[in-house]
Every structure is written in structure tokens, then in C-alpha cells.
Amino acid sequence: MNSNLSVNSVLKPVDESVSFQQPCRLLWMDEQVDLVALITIEKEPKKPWLLGLSTLRSLLSEQKAVIVQLKVPEFMMTLEDEIPAKYRNKRDANWERIRPIVQGSSPSRMFEPDTMGALVKQQAEAVGVEKKSLYRLLYRYWMFGSIRNALLPNYPNSGGKGVEKNYAPGKSPGRPPKVMSTTPRPRAKTLTKQDKIAIRIGYALYCKNEVKSKGDAYTRMLRKFYCESITTPDFPEQNITLKPLSELPNQTQFEYWGKKSFDDMTVLRGRKGERRWAKDHRPLKGRASDGLFGPGHRFEIDATVADIYLISRFNRNWIIGRPVVYVVVDVFSRMIVGLFVGLEGPSWNGARQALLNTFTDKVQFCADYGIQIRPEDWPCAHLPQELSCDRGEMLGLAAEAIVPSLGIDLVIAPPFRPDWKAVVESRFRILNQLTQIHWIPGGVAQRIKERGERDYREDATLTLREFTEIIIRTVLHYNHHTTHPDSLTPPMVAEGISSTGISIWNWGIDHGFATRVEQAPDLVKLQLLNKAAGTIQAGGIHFSGMLFTPEDDRYEKFFARARANGHQPIDVWHDPMKPAYIWIRDTDKSMLRCQWRSPGQYDEAARFEEILDMQQMINYVGPDQLHAELTSKVNLDARIQAIVDTATAEKREAPKPVSKAAQLANIRSNRAIERAAGTGSPQVSSDVRQQDRDVKPYIAEGYGERSAEVIDILSQLRRKGAK
Structure with a gap:
């Protein structure tokens, strides 16, 4: 305890028996004469006084006094270059007044009461100031640690902060009017307690975003609190009369006292609303990677509509709109581990394709777009422990099925809180910058379109496949070259690890901070491929206008049964990236792949959405047609x-037939006559007709109800005879 005693130590009494009852600072100590000089720390300090050094040490050892830390005043907590010139000048002037006393006298003599008085009197006469001015400067200098900055002006405490001003009778707040007139505007009103309450209520309308501006809130306050009379529902509001101007707070007073009543952050929170406050303005605590074990612990997935218009690969005059880009990011390393570019809006159908890409090997995926990579160039092909996502994409039975089926925990962000997955949200901005998407032909212009300017949609140049290739190459560049210094930990820095995403990922894998999670490919396909309805027909499995046949001949009997009994429904799974194949469940529930029955019907490099667009465009009938x-x-x-x-x-x-029976009896003979007439033999036709006329009445009368059958038989015999 005693070893801590030194010049400028601050001592605080803790026992009533101590000779001093207020904190004091030690100004000087001498072991030989066994004395210390102390000055009381109070608002109006008194002259330093002497105490025995041994006595002080006894008080400390007996715990009757303790050494404490004194908080440095605000006006002294400043750098030299931050002090205004006029403050420095005043400090230096004060220092020159007391410097001969502080530096020119022996401390052992200076703190003696008679000696100090003589020194102060002599210096006061020398500099031409009163003795009490020098005493104030000396006491302040000693009380605040015997440093020059203790003599700086203490203006932060000036003005009575927090104390309301009391105006003398006849005095008004505010400056005099700038314009002199025969009818001058009244000076500002001296506000009463009721006025300040009214201002607080009126200003709250602005703070809570119930009015557009402070002026509107001021008007509402006047209507509510400063009217001569109130109106009834039977009379219009325009009959309201305000009190005289001298009885109204002006708008300057309204804004001044309103700001004093509400903190600026309270106003911002009320104006922006809780949603925007939580998303854009709330204080940030911690980082997205806090609490993560390593790579693969948590993935974030999100989608955005790209700022570019695309065209069809089948006809470059067909504009197909803006694509949707899905991105999956590993939070620990900030590396993009999966992506999908499609034409379907943000939904589970698009998200599942991004997840399927995340969980599968990237070498073949890149090769499909003419990009040759090695497995170590994009080493991400396993499942995460957690998946952070949006409600719109992942909230549903289909998406939630991956929890029990694939062992992934979903972390679904609340509505209007994209900041819960800020890592993936910020990747879209980075990708836009790397691809320079707004400057590619067809890119959405960021400026306001001028009249007469060419529509940027007309400049669309890229197909879906070409744009996807650009995104893949951009992601590879991002993973290998974009740095994230804030993601490095002390062990990474010690090993000299680069702050790129792939370096952090590999470091985490190599040091055992990640557990590789894999599932059977059939199980992943079952959960993540798009499920749709197809039909078994005689020619194969019909799906979306295309026919597919399994690679196994066992299903031929199903096609034969469909030809005999009609079409049969069947569930199919398809990958929009590979429309040449679909999958069905075999009898043992395994996934059986089927391929196009006519491979040359469509371009195998096309996407499923492109084929559907082509079908719609081909089947489209124009207005002229x-x-x-x-x-x-x-x-x-x-x-x-x-x-x-x-x-x-x-x-x-024509002549009416004799009877219905007669009309229906000779269909065959009439057919033969008509056929003969068609062969160009009118004579045969005439003879046959004449014989029929001669025989029919006789037969009809003789055979009764069976006369038609008899006539038919006789006609056949007659034709044979004619031949």
C-alpha cells in the first residue's frame, strides 16, 4: 500500500477520525523531514497544508484512507493540435503568471503558509494582477495534477448546462428583430412550463413520423393548444382563430425545445420505423462469423434479380427478360460455395437448384460451360450444418423436408430482416462490381432515362448460358482473389494465411475445424431435384412436351400397358440445368435416369427454361395468322x-320414295350403281337400274317384311350375271 504513495496520488478518507474528510492530492513529500503537502479537491479549494508522512502512511496501513483514481476533467482530455489557438494563448498566459512561483521556489519553503503568501504578493505586483487571481490559478494547477493543461479554459461547464434560464422582467429570449417597422413583430415569448409541455407533445408527432416535417408538427401544436376557441363538429375548422402572435411560441423555440426533449437517435428511430431501424440503423454487435466452428458450419443463401436483360439462344431477337441469380456463401470463409442462374423468380424451385449445385462436384458443372478447373480450384461439395435463408424461399413443407432428410438445420430470417444474412447480401454488390453488369449491353441503366434515348432492353445481347458463364468465372475470381482481412484469426495471421476465401476455407479444413458431411447422391437428388407430374405413354414417359425412355429395358411392359389401357401418371424429377435427362423412382425406390427419346429434337446445351420458352414461341400464333x-x-x-x-x-x-323400307332396302345396289357410274359405264348402270325397277315391286308384294333381304340377294345375283 505504502509503495503506491507518490506525488499526485489522490487519497480518500474512509474513517471519520481522519483529519481530512474530503479527497485530497499529494503535492510534495520529503522522507527526511517526514512531511507531505496536500490540497483538498473541492469546488473551491483552500491553501495546501502539511501533514506528517509517517502519519499518512499509518492511515493507509490502517485502512482509514485509501488511494483512488481521479477522473480527468473533460476540458483536459484533448490533444495539442485540437486546442483552439485562443485557448492555448490563454493557457500560456496563465502559466507565465504562476511559473516563477512554481519553478522558482523550493517546495519545502513554498508550502509554508507565510512563505507562500509572500511569494504570491510579490508575483501579483510583478504581473499586475490581484493576489486572488494567482491563488485560483495555483490551486487549479495543483488540484488537477500540476500540468499546464489544467490552466485551459473550462468552457464546457459554462452557461449552466441543464439549468433553465430565468429572464428578467421586460426581457425576451432571442435576438432583436433584423427589420425595423412601424408595426414590428413581437419578440419571442418567454416560455412557461405549459408551453414546453405543449411543444413536447407537438414535437412527438414529428418524432413518431405522424407528420411530414417539423413545420407540420408546429402547425398541429398551434391548432391543438393555442386557439382562442375550439370548434364543434357542426362547424368547419376554418373558423378557428389563433391567439395573438405574442402568446405563441415561434418555430425556432419549437424546434429548440423539441430537440432538447427527444434524443436524436430516438427521432431517427421513430422517423424510420422499427423495420428500417433494425435493418439499416441499429448498432451492430458482433460479427456474422461469431460462434462458428469453421468452414461448412453455416451457409447463407439468397437470390436477386440481375440488372441485365437476356435473349433467347434459339432466336437472338427474342428478349427473355432478367435472370435470377442464387448465391450460397460459407459464412466462416466468405467463399461462394454454390450458385444457380435461372429465369424463375426467387422461390424454393430456384433455391433447390443452388443447393444441388452446392452439394455436388464443381468440375463437371464448370466443364458444362466450357470452363476447365481442378477439384482444388473450387473444393466445395458437401452439406452444411446450418442454412440461413429467407422465409419466401425456404418456408414450406418442401423446403423444410431437408431438415429430417439431409440433416441440415434451417435458420429462417424474420420478415424484412435481410441483415440476418448480411454476408450473402453483400456478395451481390461485389459480383455486380466485378462483372460490371451495368455496362454490359442490355444492362439496366442506373441513370434516369432521358426522352428520346434508346431503351437499354433493345441492346440485350447475352443468352442465359453466356451470362451464366460470366457469373461462374466471376465467382472463381472472387473466391481466389477477393480478400477479407477481418475474417483472419490470430492463428491464421501467425501462419501467414492469405485472407482470400479459398485460403481461409482450406486452412479451416486442414486444421480440422470443419466436418465434411456427405449424403447418398440418390437421396440428394430426391430432395433437391424439381418434382413434377409426367405420364407413361406408349412411346415413353411424356414430360413437358418431350418423350423420355429409361436406360433399363424393364419398363417396356409399362409402355405396352399404357398403349393397351391408356396413359398412366408418374412422378418425375428433373434438373433445369440438364433437360436431356429426368429421373423416376424405380421399384426399389432408387432414382432411375431416363434420357431423351429423340436426342436431336432439342439442343442438349439448352436449359429447361429455354426449351419451354422455345415451345411457347413456336406454338405462338400471331395476330395476322x-x-x-x-x-x-x-x-x-x-x-x-x-x-x-x-x-x-x-x-x-326429287320424287318421294314409296316407303321407308323401300328407301333403305337398296343401299348396296345403289352404292354399286354409283360406283359403276364413277367408272364411266353408264350403260351398265342404266341396265341395272331398269332391272331393279322391274323386279322390286313384284318382290316387295310377294315377300312381305323380308322383301328387303330378298331384294338384296337378288341384286347381288343380278350383278354377277351382268359381269
Whole structure:
């Protein structure tokens, strides 16, 4: 305890028997004469006084006094270059007034009461100031640690902070008016307690975002609290009359006292709302990677609509709109571990493709787009322990099924809180910068379009495949060259690890901070491939206008059964990246791959969405073609009706048949006569008809109900005889 005693030590009494009852600072100590000089630390300090050094040490050893730390005043906590010049000048002037006393006298003599008085009187006469001014400077210098900056002006405490001003009678707050007039504007009102309460209530309207501006809040306050009379519902509000101007707080007073009543962050929070406050303005605590064990602990997934318009690979004049980019990021290393570029809006169907890409090998994926990489160039092909995602994409039975099926824990962000997965959100900005997407033909212009300017959509140049290749190459560059210094830990720095995503990933894998999690490929396909409805037909499995056949001949009997009994429904799984194949579940529930029945029907490099677009565009009937088709149908219907009407009229004029039986009896013979007439033999036709006329009446009278059958038989015999 005693060893800590030194010049400038601050001592605090803890026992009533101590001779001093307020904190004091030790100014001087001498072992030989066994004395110390102390000065009391108080608002109006008194002259230093002497105490025995041994006595002071006894007080410390008996715990009747303790050494404490004195907080440095605010006006002394400043750097030399931060002190205004006028403050430095005043400090230096004060120092020159007391310097001969502090530095020119022996401390053993200076703190003697009679000696100090004589020294102060002599110096006061020399510099031309009163003795009490020098005493104040000396006491302040000693009380605050015997340093020059203790003599700086203590202006932060000036003005009575927190103390309301009391204006003398006849005095008004504020400056005099700038414009002199015969009818001058009244000076500002001296606010009462009720006025300040009214201002607080009115300013709260602005703070809570219930009005647009402070001026509107001021107007509301005047209407509520400063009207001569109130109105009833039977009378219009324009009859309200305000009190005289001299009785109203002005807007300057309203804003001044409103700001004093509400903290600026309270105002910001109220104006922005809780959602935007939590997302954009709240204080940040911790980092996204806090609490993570290593690579693969947590992945974040999100999607965004890319700022570029694309065209069809089948016809470069067809604009197909803006693609949707899905990105999966490892939070620990900041490396992009999976992606998907499609045409379907942010949803589970697109997210599952990004996850499928994340959990599978990237070498073949890049090779499909003409990019040759090694496995170590993108070494991410396993499942995470946690997956952070949005509600819109992952909240549902289909998405939640990956929890029990693949062993992944979902961390679904609340609504309107993208900051819960800030790592993946910020990757989109980085990718936009690396691809320079806004400057690619077809990119969405960031400026406001001027009248007469060319529409940027007309400049669309890239296909979905070409844009996907750009994104893949950008991701590879990002993983290998974009640095994240804040992600490095002390062990990484000690080993000289680069702060790129792939370096941090590999370091975590090599040091055992990640557990590789893998699942059977069939299980991953079952959970993440798009499921749809197909039909078993005689020619194969029909799906989205295409026919597929299994690579196993065992299913031929199903196709034969479908031809005999009709189409059969079947569940199919397909990968939009590889439309040439679909998968069905075999009898043992394993995934059986089926391929196109006609490989040359579509481009194998096309995407599933592109094939669907092509089908729609091929089947599209333009307005001119539709009008021509309808016109032809109308004309055809009119022609048919005209022919029917003419035939009906001719039949009406023909001789009536003898009976219904007679009319229906000779269909075959009539058919033979008509066929003979069609061969160009009118004589045969005439003879046959004449013989029928001679025989039919006789037969009809002799055979009764079976006369038609008899006539038919005789007609056949007659035709044979004629031949």
C-alpha cells in the first residue's frame, strides 16, 4: 500500500477520525523531514497544508484512507493540435503568471503558509494582477495534477448546462428583430412550463413520423393548444382563430425545445420505423462469423434479380427478360460455395437448384460451360450444418423436408430482416462490381432515362448460358482473389494465411475445424431435384412436351400397358440445368435416369427454361395468322352450308320414295350403281337400274317384311350375271 504513495496520488478518507474528510492530492513529500503537502479537491479549494508522512502512511496501513483514481476533467482530455489557438494563448498566459512561483521556489519553503503568501504578493505586483487571481490559478494547477493543461479554459461547464434560464422582467429570449417597422413583430415569448409541455407533445408527432416535417408538427401544436376557441363538429375548422402572435411560441423555440426533449437517435428511430431501424440503423454487435466452428458450419443463401436483360439462344431477337441469380456463401470463409442462374423468380424451385449445385462436384458443372478447373480450384461439395435463408424461399413443407432428410438445420430470417444474412447480401454488390453488369449491353441503366434515348432492353445481347458463364468465372475470381482481412484469426495471421476465401476455407479444413458431411447422391437428388407430374405413354414417359425412355429395358411392359389401357401418371424429377435427362423412382425406390427419346429434337446445351420458352414461341400464333385462320374457317363454314342448302333443295324436288323400307332396302345396289357410274359405264348402270325397277315391286308384294333381304340377294345375283 505504502509503495503506491507518490506525488499526485489522490487519497480518500474512509474513517471519520481522519483529519481530512474530503479527497485530497499529494503535492510534495520529503522522507527526511517526514512531511507531505496536500490540497483538498473541492469546488473551491483552500491553501495546501502539511501533514506528517509517517502519519499518512499509518492511515493507509490502517485502512482509514485509501488511494483512488481521479477522473480527468473533460476540458483536459484533448490533444495539442485540437486546442483552439485562443485557448492555448490563454493557457500560456496563465502559466507565465504562476511559473516563477512554481519553478522558482523550493517546495519545502513554498508550502509554508507565510512563505507562500509572500511569494504570491510579490508575483501579483510583478504581473499586475490581484493576489486572488494567482491563488485560483495555483490551486487549479495543483488540484488537477500540476500540468499546464489544467490552466485551459473550462468552457464546457459554462452557461449552466441543464439549468433553465430565468429572464428578467421586460426581457425576451432571442435576438432583436433584423427589420425595423412601424408595426414590428413581437419578440419571442418567454416560455412557461405549459408551453414546453405543449411543444413536447407537438414535437412527438414529428418524432413518431405522424407528420411530414417539423413545420407540420408546429402547425398541429398551434391548432391543438393555442386557439382562442375550439370548434364543434357542426362547424368547419376554418373558423378557428389563433391567439395573438405574442402568446405563441415561434418555430425556432419549437424546434429548440423539441430537440432538447427527444434524443436524436430516438427521432431517427421513430422517423424510420422499427423495420428500417433494425435493418439499416441499429448498432451492430458482433460479427456474422461469431460462434462458428469453421468452414461448412453455416451457409447463407439468397437470390436477386440481375440488372441485365437476356435473349433467347434459339432466336437472338427474342428478349427473355432478367435472370435470377442464387448465391450460397460459407459464412466462416466468405467463399461462394454454390450458385444457380435461372429465369424463375426467387422461390424454393430456384433455391433447390443452388443447393444441388452446392452439394455436388464443381468440375463437371464448370466443364458444362466450357470452363476447365481442378477439384482444388473450387473444393466445395458437401452439406452444411446450418442454412440461413429467407422465409419466401425456404418456408414450406418442401423446403423444410431437408431438415429430417439431409440433416441440415434451417435458420429462417424474420420478415424484412435481410441483415440476418448480411454476408450473402453483400456478395451481390461485389459480383455486380466485378462483372460490371451495368455496362454490359442490355444492362439496366442506373441513370434516369432521358426522352428520346434508346431503351437499354433493345441492346440485350447475352443468352442465359453466356451470362451464366460470366457469373461462374466471376465467382472463381472472387473466391481466389477477393480478400477479407477481418475474417483472419490470430492463428491464421501467425501462419501467414492469405485472407482470400479459398485460403481461409482450406486452412479451416486442414486444421480440422470443419466436418465434411456427405449424403447418398440418390437421396440428394430426391430432395433437391424439381418434382413434377409426367405420364407413361406408349412411346415413353411424356414430360413437358418431350418423350423420355429409361436406360433399363424393364419398363417396356409399362409402355405396352399404357398403349393397351391408356396413359398412366408418374412422378418425375428433373434438373433445369440438364433437360436431356429426368429421373423416376424405380421399384426399389432408387432414382432411375431416363434420357431423351429423340436426342436431336432439342439442343442438349439448352436449359429447361429455354426449351419451354422455345415451345411457347413456336406454338405462338400471331395476330395476322390468327385472323387469316379465323377468316378461312368462316369461309369454309359458309361453303359447307351453301352446299348443304343446295342438296337439301334438290332432294326436296326429287320424287318421294314409296316407303321407308323401300328407301333403305337398296343401299348396296345403289352404292354399286354409283360406283359403276364413277367408272364411266353408264350403260351398265342404266341396265341395272331398269332391272331393279322391274323386279322390286313384284318382290316387295310377294315377300312381305323380308322383301328387303330378298331384294338384296337378288341384286347381288343380278350383278354377277351382268359381269
